[in-house]
Structure formats: structure tokens, C-alpha cells
Amino acid sequence: QVQLVESGGGLVQAGGSLRLSCAASGRAFRSINLAWFRQAPGKEREFVAAINWSGKSTTYADSVKGRFTVSRDNAKNTVYLQMNSLKPEDTADYYCAGGGAYPLTSTLAYAYWGQGTQVTVSS
Numbered sequence: 179q180v181q182l183v184e185s186g187g188g189l190v191q192a193g194g195s196l197r198l199s200c201a202a203s204g205r206a207f208r209s210i211n212l213a214w215f216r217q218a219p220g221k222e223r224e225f226v227a228a229i230n231w232s233g234k235s236t237t238y239a240d241s242v243k244g245r246f247t248v249s250r251d252n253a254k255n256t257v258y259l260q261m262n263s264l265k266p267e268d269t270a271d272y273y274c275a276g277g278g279a280y281p282l283t284s285t286l287a288y289a290y291w292g293q294g295t296q297v298t299v300s301s
Contacts, residue, residue: 180203180210180276180290181203181290182290182291182292183200183201183202183293184200184273184274184293185199185201185295186295188296188298190299190300195260195264196261196264197259197260197261198214199257199258200258200292202257202276206276207276208231208255210277210290211228211276211278211287212228212250212276213225213248213276213282213283214227214228214273215273215285216268217294218270223273223285224239225282225284226239227239227247227248228283229249229250230282237282239283242268245262245264246260247259247262248260264297266299266300266301269297270296270297271296272295272297273293276289276290276291
């Protein structure tokens with residue numbers, strides 16, 4: 179069992195940066211893939227970024243490629259999402275997810291979910 183808790187959300191102006199963190203409990207953390215998804219009001223949850231269990235492979239949605247960076251620190255049981263050059267369309271609730279299935283871009287690949295953290299980007 180893995181429990182995930184996100185933090186780091188907030189209000190930022192367009193062009194600014196935020197770093198989201200997701201702290202995990204449980205020994206399984208080091209053996210699972212991790213991802214960030216987001217959900218804007220009235221929209222479906224969408225994939226943002228993922229990192230595999232070893233940290234050697236990452237995947238990004240086209241909409242965030244070049245602006246967001248996902249990383250993990252297995253010693254701290256934490257996954258991060260560094261978000262730069264933020265745009266108003268990045269406004270959403272951001273969720274951390276963990277799991278062992280594929281593809282990494284699908285919500286179905288993840289058995290563990292955090293409660294979400296809100297990110298608001300003002301224009």
C-alpha cells in the first residue's frame with residue numbers, strides 16, 4: 179500500500195514557476211512508476227508527466243514539454259514536478275499517482291492517488 183500527499187500548489191502569475199511535491203509512504207515507492215495528472219473544472223483528468231520506477235525514463239504531455247520537469251528522489255520517497263513558464267491554461271488541480279502498469283499516460287495504470295493540490299495561474 180502506498181499513500182501519496184501532494185503539496186506546493188498555489189497562485190502564480192503567468193510566466194512564473196512552481197514546484198509540486200508528492201511525498202509517499204510505504205516501501206513500494208521505489209518499485210512503482212509515478213505520474214502527475216491534472217483536472218481543470220468541467221474537464222476530464224489529463225496526463226501531465228510520468229517517471230518510471232528507476233527514474234531513468236520520463237514522459238510528458240505535449241502541452242507541457244519543455245516547461246515542466248518530473249523527477250524523483252527515492253531516498254526521500256518523493257516525486258517532484260517543476261513547472262516553469264506557467265500559463266493560465268495550466269490552472270487545474272494537480273494529482274500525484276503511483277502504480278506498476280502501462281502505459282504511463284493512462285489513469286488506468288495507477289492504483290494509488292493523492293488528494294490533489296490546486297494550481298492557479300493568473301494572466
